[in-house]
Amino acid sequence: MTIQPIASQPVTAAGEASQASAVRTPSQTMDANVFMSLLVTQLKNQNPSAPMDTNQMMSQTLQLSMMEKMTELTTNSKEGFSLQMRTAAAQLIGHSVGYTLADGTTGTGIASSVTYAGSVPSVTVGDHSVPLDSITGLTAPAAS
Numbered sequence: 001m002t003i004q005p006i007a008s009q010p011v012t013a014a015g016e017a018s019q020a021s022a023v024r025t026p027s028q029t030m031d032a033n034v035f036m037s038l039l040v041t042q043l044k045n046q047n048p049s050a051p052m053d054t055n056q057m058m059s060q061t062l063q064l065s066m067m068e069k070m071t072e073l074t075t076n077s078k079e080g081f082s083l084q085m086r087t088a089a090a091q092l093i094g095h096s097v098g099y100t101l102a103d104g105t106t107g108t109g110i111a112s113s114v115t116y117a118g119s120v121p122s123v124t125v126g127d128h129s130v131p132l133d134s135i136t137g138l139t140a141p142a143a144s
Contacts, residue, residue, distance in 0.1 A: 098137035
């Protein structure tokens with residue numbers, strides 16, 4: 001018995017590649033739709049003389065509910081973190097900041113503006129756009 005490598009196209013019994021229609025990319029996560037589809041399939045194909053245990057069904061429904069709440073919690077946490085980063089970046093305006101860029105360039109200067117175009121806010125320091133996570137120090141402005 002020989003094991004053939006997985007081909008990008010289906011192979012016929014004669015070993016020839018057949019023309020295939022579009023190949024579906026597999027989903028790497030299970031969401032509520034997948035879970036419900038599995039549950040409905042399980043209910044359709046159950047043995048009528050030995051139906052699914054109601055405790056088991058309740059357990060699976062509870063797992064679905066917990067999964068949905070965890071997904072919601074994750075989304076809310078990401079949104080909260082994003083808001084914290086934006087607030088922190090905005091509070092740097094007018095302060096003297098130190099930074100180290102990805103290429104190793106270090107510098108200091110007064111933060112003059114903030115942009116929120118990317119996933120991490122960028123602070124304008126002099127002529128440089130510095131990502132918030134590259135800020136290494138902060139000095140309060142002098143009292144007048």
